[in-house]
Amino acid sequence: MAGNIYKNPAFYINNNTVANTSMPNHNYNMKHFLLLISIILVTNFSSYCQSQQNGSGLIQITTPIDNKTFAIKKLTKDSVLLYTGRLSNIDQEIRQGKFYFFNNGKVCASGEYDQNIPTGLWIYYNETGDILYKINYSKVIDYLKNEAMNYTPDSVINKNFSKEDEKYMNKNGTFVAVEKMPVFNGNDTTKNFEEYVSKNLKYPIYAEKNGIEGTVWVTAIIDVNGKIRNPEIMKPSITDLNIEAIRVISESPAWKPGCHKKIPVNVLYIFPIKFKIRD
Known part of the structure; x- marks a missing residue:
């Protein structure tokens, strides 16, 4: 040739650095989207547990809201608030619903999770409360679904x-x-x-x-x-x-x-x- x-x-x-890598084979259908979501959920828990085991020094407070929902609050070792939100599973710490993140006592970002997956519109703020930028993660999920179902070589x-x-x-x-x-x-x-x-x-x-x-x-x-x-x-x-x-x-x-x-x-x-x- x-x-x-x-x-x-x-x-x-x-x-x-640039490296040459051999390429894997891929099938293009919905099962790959489902596999992608499964990988996301499984790896999130293992990574989080590792962070805790490594002694991050962060303080976590969980409070039952009802039988299926728990409030979570994460602080530094000096009790500085980092974020608040809700969990649907306290053992596996599955994030579900709205989360608020803080810098110096002020909200610096907010967004929602659906079973640990960021979804909807996430908004980031500067120190004066003005919007820095927005990210629509639902758009990303919809894109992945569409590609998995409709794309063929x-x-x-x-x-x-x-x-x-x-x-x-x-x-x-x-x-x-x-x-x-x-x-x-x-x-x-x-x-x-x-x-x-x-x-x-x-x-x-x-x-x-x-x-x-x-x-x-x-x-x-x-x-x-x-x-x-x-x-x-x-x-x-x-x-x-x-x-x-x-x-x-x-x-x-x-x-x-x-x-x-x-x-x-x-x-x-x-x-x-x-x-x-x-x-």
Whole structure:
């Protein structure tokens, strides 16, 4: 075959390292959305328990409201209020309903959870109470549902390729290695996408208040039109970080699509989105 074949690089956001990674196979239907939600819920509890075991020094107060609902209040070891909210399960600490977060006694953010998943409109405020920005996480959930139910790889384009080319595709016909990789906003894709994420990524307030950091690995397809399609969590963190990583990737501006034999093709990419609290 003429030309060089390029495997997909993994972007380390907030880090200059680039690594080549082999690509997993994916099925595109509703069960992957359900699996995504299941991963989010399971990993959230294990991560939270670990935080407690590591001795975060935070004080947690839970008060029964009724048989199914508990009020939760989290404070620093110096009794400074961090946030308040409600739980539907006190043993697994499943967040359910409205949460309010505080800086210096003033509300700095508010939003709702549905079984630990951020949903609806989340609003962040500055020190004077003015709105800094809003994030609609219901829009992200709806996007994931739509992609899981409606997206299928464009099998028509595969008619342009031979059996020899199939070794560069996964079982769904999506390329994992191509002659010309997708390009984001110019020639320096790694730097430009890092800048996009750095500018648009919002550190989830729950994770920040609990001192939770980590890297969320997301796979997504850059399709023949340069759009981000069907993002899936490959290596998750807690719920809040997972959803925010999906949001910032799914809202990415269009890319220049990858090409194989000078034909635009669907290309599978891996995006590791790194969350690190500033000192």
